[in-house]
Amino acid sequence: MRNxxxxxxxxxxxxxxxxxxxxxxxxxxxLVADGWTVLGQRLRTAAGEIDVVAERAGLLxxxxxxxxxxxxxxxxxxxxxQRARLIGAGEILLGEHPEWGREGVRxxxxxxxxxxxxxRVADAFRLE
Numbered sequence: 171m172r173n174x175x176x177x178x179x180x181x182x183x184x185x186x187x188x189x190x191x192x193x194x195x196x197x198x199x200x201l202v203a204d205g206w207t208v209l210g211q212r213l214r215t216a217a218g219e220i221d222v223v224a225e226r227a228g229l230l231x232x233x234x235x236x237x238x239x240x241x242x243x244x245x246x247x248x249x250x251x252q253r254a255r256l257i258g259a260g261e262i263l264l265g266e267h268p269e270w271g272r273e274g275v276r277x278x279x280x281x282x283x284x285x286x287x288x289x290r291v292a293d294a295f296r297l298e
Contacts, residue, residue, distance in 0.1 A: 194235045196282050200290070201231075207224060207226065215263060217262055218259045219259065222280070223270070225271070228271070228273030236248065237283075241289060277296070278290055279291040
């Protein structure tokens with residue numbers, strides 16, 4: 171007899187995926203409202219995925235979106251491994267789109283808390 175409901179781990183994964191998509195949509199809406207042009211979402215490269223890439227006045231932002239219950243837990247969720255992945259993916263993306271970021275490139279983190287509040291940590295980290 172088959173179980174009618176998916177495994178709890180599968181349900182959590184689906185829920186996390188859905189909340190991640192909603193957080194990315196909220197992040198993009200906030201960016202557009204602030205005058206940014208979203209150039210891409212969920213861009214896959216050989217080094218990994220970039221959640222959002224946006225540009226304003228020639229400045230390119232490579233953005234990781236985090237959805238967590240609190241702002242502090244969202245900001246703390248960006249690990250060294252994720253930063254390295256974003257840097258590698260950003261290098262690949264810039265190689266494919268040399269016209270992007272003529273005025274500079276930065277790495278931002280947009281955090282969305284449980285209530286839907288969106289905040290951006292501009293220039294969240296730099297190349298070391």
